[in-house]
Structure formats: structure tokens, C-alpha cells
Amino acid sequence: MSGTPTFKRLPRAVREQQMLDAAVKVFSRRGYHAASMDEIAEDAGISKPMVYAYLGTKEELFVACLHREGTRMMQAIAGAAAPDLPADERLWRGLRAFFGFVGAHRDGWAVLYRQARGEQPFAGELAGMRARLVDIVAGMLDHALRAEGRGAGETDLEVVAYALVGASESLADWLADHPEADPEKTATRMMNVAWLGAGQLLAGATWRPGR
Amino acid sequence: MSGTPTFKRLPRAVREQQMLDAAVKVFSRRGYHAASMDEIAEDAGISKPMVYAYLGTKEELFVACLHREGTRMMQAIAGAAAPDLPADERLWRGLRAFFGFVGAHRDGWAVLYRQARGEQPFAGELAGMRARLVDIVAGMLDHALRAEGRGAGETDLEVVAYALVGASESLADWLADHPEADPEKTATRMMNVAWLGAGQLLAGATWRPGR
DNA sequence: GCGTAACCTTACGGGCGAGTAGGTATGCTC
DNA sequence: GAGCATACCTACTCGCCCGTAAGGTTACGC
Incomplete structure (x- = not known):
């Protein structure tokens, strides 16, 4: 008017x-x-x-969202986990950055991991990002092992890294749904599971399938 | 004609x-x-x-799919992990059943976990199923701890269980995309991560956040 | 052999939402 | 203050796909 x-x-x-x-x-x-x-x-x-x-178009718009949020997340993680730190410290900082990001960008997380996963056009994009994450984690584990004078089979390393990344995503998902939860605390818990568990396992301990 | x-x-x-x-x-x-x-x-x-x-309707049809596949999966797991077995054996059989199911029903798995998660009308249904799984796993961990005369905080138990379930889902996802992979072997790897890692952690070991 | 109920079809209505055509206003440069 | 580029809008087209109306055919009871 x-x-x-x-x-x-x-x-x-x-x-x-x-x-x-x-x-x-x-x-x-x-x-x-x-x-x-x-x-x-x-x-x-x-x-x-x-x-x-x-x-x-709508598809391009979604890809743009994916890209922005994904880049932000990867940068947050990579920026925190400097490669010259000891392995456990790297892992810890990476996890803290990861959960910090999820806590601060719950919408972005939901887009990335709850939506992109289901729709074929975007699943590949996401899989690539996850693969990079897995590589990073596997690198950390490998580094940690070498520092102790040990080595592990390539495949085992990758599978363990995959499991750890999956566990983190799961906790992140839980975090995204619980606004009252503390990202820092969640990171600590994940760190405990990851470091102690993976460490134990890769150090040579094994659960025997036969009874 | x-x-x-x-x-x-x-x-x-x-x-x-x-x-x-x-x-x-x-x-x-x-x-x-x-x-x-x-x-x-x-x-x-x-x-x-x-x-x-x-x-x-389409929505009802999808719910029906969800229900059938979900029930099948839960029955496979529950049927394998009889409650009167020792905790590690229960966990092992549960994992074997789980990965066996995923290997044999890759389509069903994709529907359950890649589709349902993203769409609001069904996310709740799925969350409920996952919650039941988490409870089962938490119960196993608790049982295992009590058998060793230890106890752990409720929340910690649940969070660890959540992480383990997440790790399993992640490996299952990987399995669904790799037709050549062996479910049994995948289960063994997950069992190693889960049992050794969670065991260590809940036994009282801790990674210290302060440096 | 006849009714009736269950199985199954072709063919359409109608809504919703992606994408666009064509036009208006605002600021910037000289 | 004319010219031009860029920001911005209203109002439409059009295809896709969910859901259904109305009718055909096979089996089975009696």
C-alpha cells in the first residue's frame, strides 16, 4: 500500500x-x-x-546444500585434527569438532545424513564424503599402530574405521534429536569407545568365534 | 485373444x-x-x-513393508540370541543373525534403513525398532557386567549400546552394497570391536579428555 | 446351472508442484 | 538523467502419478 x-x-x-x-x-x-x-x-x-x-533446479539446489554443509563439516574436522599431533589427540579433536558441528548445525546434519542417504541421485556424493572420513580415521589408527611398532591388515583397518565412523554417525544422530544433550560429553563417550576398543582390537586381541 | x-x-x-x-x-x-x-x-x-x-494407499503399503521386514529382522535376532546363554555368546549369535539377515535381504534392509529414516511419517516407527535393539544390547552388556560383579551407570550403558548398534548398522550398510562380502566374516569383525571395546570401556578404563 | 462373491481389468479424474514467460523496479555509471 | 544491467515479481503451463469408478470374468455353493 x-x-x-x-x-x-x-x-x-x-x-x-x-x-x-x-x-x-x-x-x-x-x-x-x-x-x-x-x-x-x-x-x-x-x-x-x-x-x-x-x-x-531443485536437484541442483539440494546438491548445493549438500556441498555447503559437507564442506563445512569436513573443514571443521580437518581443521581441528592437525596431522602433526599424536594419534589419540588427533582423534579426540576430530571427534570434538565433529560433534560440535552436529550440535550447532542440526538441520545441516539431517539434510546430509537422513535425506541424502535415501535418494539415489545424492547417495554417491555422500558415500564419497564418508569414504574420505573412513580413510582419515583409518590413517589415524594406522599411525597409532606404527607408533607402537605394530601393523594391521589393510582390510581390517578399514573395516574397523568403518565401524567407528558408523558409531559416531549414530551418536550424532541421537545428538541431533536431543537438543539438551551436550556435544562435548557425547564426544568424550565416543572417544572412549573408539580409542579403547579399537586399540584393544588392533593390538592383537581377538574374540574367538569357535565357542 | x-x-x-x-x-x-x-x-x-x-x-x-x-x-x-x-x-x-x-x-x-x-x-x-x-x-x-x-x-x-x-x-x-x-x-x-x-x-x-x-x-x-501408498503410505499404508510402505508401512506394511516396514512391518514385515522389521518383524522378520527382529525375529531373526531374538530367535538366535536366547536369553539363557552367556552374554558374549548371545551377542555373537545376535550379530550373526543380524548380518545374516542383511546379507539375505538386502532390499529389505535398504527399505528399512535407507528409506524409512528420511521420511517423517515412518521415522518414528523405525526409531522404535532401533530403541528396542538398543535395549537388548544394553541388557546384554549389563548382564555381562553383573556376571563379573561390576556395574555401570544407566546412561553410559545406553550410550555405549547406541554406539554399538550404530556401528553394526554402518557395517550392515556396507555389506548391503558389497554382494561379494561374507556376512559371517563381517559379524566376526563387529563382534571383535564390540566385545573387546565395550568390555574394556565398561570394565572401568577411561581415556582422559584433559591431554 | 444359477447366484453371488471374490478376483481382476481398463480407463479416467484431479491435485500438486516443478519449472517458465514476460514484465517491473531499482540502483549504478557516465 | 539516459542507458543498462541486475534484482525481483505475478501468474501461468504442463506432466506426473495417486487414487477410483465402473464393469468383466472365474470359481464355488447349492
């Missing part, structure tokens, strides 16, 4: 981030398919054609 | 199972949304209205 120039014009880079914020939020709440481009646009305080103009 | 009585009329119970088989297969391949009722019907060798007549 009275002009209503309340909504300012903003440069592209800013709008793009707003759109991504909104997209992550809506994708996380509704799921990939149930999320409508209209709702995302509305939530971003913009109209639909702008979204198409800047970020492209 | 020439009669074509190739397709026989079948009693309801049989058709329902065929439909569920087809549904699980298609849901697993395409994902919940991308799966079309037409494709499911065609795959079941029947026409669409029959599916609606017998199993109801």
Missing part, C-alpha cells in the same frame, strides 16, 4: 546464502520430496523464480 | 505377499517417492487397483 519498500534489494551472494539457509531448513524438516520450492522461496523471503535463477 | 489364461487367479494371502515382495524391491531401488504404484503393481504381475484393494 504505502510503498512498502521494507524489503531491500540485496546482492546475489547474500541472497544465495539466505536461500541455502532456507533450503537446508526446509529440506531438513520436510524431506527432499515433500519440500516444495515455493516453501523454500517463501522461507528465504524471496519469490520462486529467483531461486531458479540463482541456484537452478 | 486366445484366452490367455496364463495368469492364474490366486487367493488373497498369496497375492499380498507377492505385492509386498514387489513393493520392497521397487521401494528399495527407487526410493519411496520415486517408486510408482504402477511399477509396483506391474512388478507384482497385477494391476494397480488390486494393490489399493489389498494393501491400501
